[in-house]
Amino acid sequence: MSLAHRIIPCLDTDGARVVKGVNFVGLRDAGDPVALASRYNKEGADELVVLDIAASRDRRPTFLETIRRVAAELSIPLTAGGGIRTLEDGRAVVRAGADKVTVNTAAVERPKLISELSREFGAQAVVLAIDAKRSGGHWDVMVRGGRESANRDAIEWAKSGVAFGAGEILLTSVDRDGTQAGFDTELTAAISKAVSVPVIASGGAKLPEHFVQIFKEGDADAALAASIFHDGAQPIRTLKEFLAAKSVEVRLPC
Amino acid sequence: MKVTIIDYGAGNVPSVERALHRLGAVTQRTNSPDEIVNAEALLLPGVGHYAALVRALDEQYMREPLIAAIHGGVPFLGICLGLQVLFESSAESPQLRGLSLLPGKVCALPSTVKLPHMGWNQLLANRESPLLAGIPSNAYFYFAHSFAAPESNGTTTATCFHGAPFAAIVENHNIYGVQFHPEKSGDSGARLLQNFLRIAA
Numbered sequence: 323m324s325l326a327h328r329i330i331p332c333l334d335t336d337g338a339r340v341v342k343g344v345n346f347v348g349l350r351d352a353g354d355p356v357a358l359a360s361r362y363n364k365e366g367a368d369e370l371v372v373l374d375i376a377a378s379r380d381r382r383p384t385f386l387e388t389i390r391r392v393a394a395e396l397s398i399p400l401t402a403g404g405g406i407r408t409l410e411d412g413r414a415v416v417r418a419g420a421d422k423v424t425v426n427t428a429a430v431e432r433p434k435l436i437s438e439l440s441r442e443f444g445a446q447a448v449v450l451a452i453d454a455k456r457s458g459g460h461w462d463v464m465v466r467g468g469r470e471s472a473n474r475d476a477i478e479w480a481k482s483g484v485a486f487g488a489g490e491i492l493l494t495s496v497d498r499d500g501t502q503a504g505f506d507t508e509l510t511a512a513i514s515k516a517v518s519v520p521v522i523a524s525g526g527a528k529l530p531e532h533f534v535q536i537f538k539e540g541d542a543d544a545a546l547a548a549s550i551f552h553d554g555a556q557p558i559r560t561l562k563e564f565l566a567a568k569s570v571e572v573r574l575p576c
Numbered sequence: 577m578k579v580t581i582i583d584y585g586a587g588n589v590p591s592v593e594r595a596l597h598r599l600g601a602v603t604q605r606t607n608s609p610d611e612i613v614n615a616e617a618l619l620l621p622g623v624g625h626y627a628a629l630v631r632a633l634d635e636q637y638m639r640e641p642l643i644a645a646i647h648g649g650v651p652f653l654g655i656c657l658g659l660q661v662l663f664e665s666s667a668e669s670p671q672l673r674g675l676s677l678l679p680g681k682v683c684a685l686p687s688t689v690k691l692p693h694m695g696w697n698q699l700l701a702n703r704e705s706p707l708l709a710g711i712p713s714n715a716y717f718y719f720a721h722s723f724a725a726p727e728s729n730g731t732t733t734a735t736c737f738h739g740a741p742f743a744a745i746v747e748n749h750n751i752y753g754v755q756f757h758p759e760k761s762g763d764s765g766a767r768l769l770q771n772f773l774r775i776a777a
Contacts, residue, residue: 446694
């Protein structure tokens with residue numbers, strides 16, 4: 323009896339539709355977020371993440387409506403984010419039905435945003451998303467959708483984010499994202515070891531073996547993926563059965 | 577029967593409502609002392625900081641009516657912080673008083689494990705619990721917390737373990753509390769809420 327490793331599908335949206343891209347560029351349509359959310363809820367996903375990767379001000383009401391419609395389908399936790407710049411932005415996604423808020427670029431620029439959200443909603447509701455890219459002997463924090471370097475060390479930023487009040491780290495390897503070459507176990511293990519909060523690994527998943535690896539060698543508490551779930555290439559139930567057979571503790575749906 | 581959900585401003589009220597509505601339950605949200613006193617069944621959801629819940633109960637004059645209703649036998653279900661506030665106090669805000677309906681103090685989980693205790697975990701039933709009726713013993717429930725009530729409070733019917741054992745379910749007459757979030761716990765959570773509705777009916 324112990325905490326199960328979580329499998330988390332991620333819906334990257336343009337506000338209204340799920341989109342798909344490689345290394346954060348070249349987006350194409352991948353479906354209706356509400357239909358996908360409903361499917362994942364039934365298939366045994368442990369949580370769901372919905373991101374607004376366009377994050378433009380004028381499309382915010384559309385994204386909030388998407389959160390509302392997705393939340394109505396779920397009996398599992400929902401994390402939402404993308405373009406969260408203020409406490410008020412965070413309140414809006416929580417009011418729309420998200421259990422947790424994820425922050426990224428704005429938190430790098432103004433880390434107090436993490437404290438503000440954490441004070442209002444509790445640390446368990448604040449997920450610090452870190453996009454990390456290898457740069458020589460360390461990992462650099464990337465911002466603005468993985469395009470720009472923040473000139474900060476990812477491990478130091480993760481520790482600092484937790485000190486500001488983040489209750490979880492959503493760690494994306496920019497090098498691996500979209501490549502389907504497997505999670506970055508080295509990066510994930512380094513961050514997981516450095517912080518006291520759970521770490522969600524993201525970027526690069528394709529095969530069930532990749533998930534075994536990230537849990538066993540990468541010390542991840544949860545693993546997130548998008549396209550391999552959306553296109554049906556990797557049913558969640560089959561993935562969990564595979565993990566259970568490899569002695570990775572997972573919650574098998576009834 | 578109508579379930580009165582105490583709305584002190586916590587984020588998870590809508591998801592609790594949705595989960596109950598899926599089961600066909602009728603609910604009302606309230607922060608009115610009168611509606612609490614006259615409730616048929618009470619549900620106190622809570623996420624976030626212990627202090628926010630306790631302060632809201634006091635500032636909105638809900639503490640006394642809530643205690644009166646529970647003493648009067650109204651079935652009560654506390655979720656997460658709604659379980660923690662049943663005890664005398666919490667290490668999260670030691671200067672504040674809980675409802676003291678159950679003996680003991682809420683403590684921090686050990687820092688030897690990752691905190692918050694976040695995700696799906698299993699329970700160990702200590703004795704038969706009507707809340708767990710019909711739920712497989714290996715079922716998982718969704719937790720998201722860093723503080724917990726000690727399992728040795730005399731009312732724990734199911735224990736969970738994260739670094740240390742703690743009370744996952746407490747039951748004492750008409751008082752029920754769950755540390756996890758049944759409204760986020762898929763089919764097992766729905767079944768547990770249905771069990772509460774049956775108990776309260």
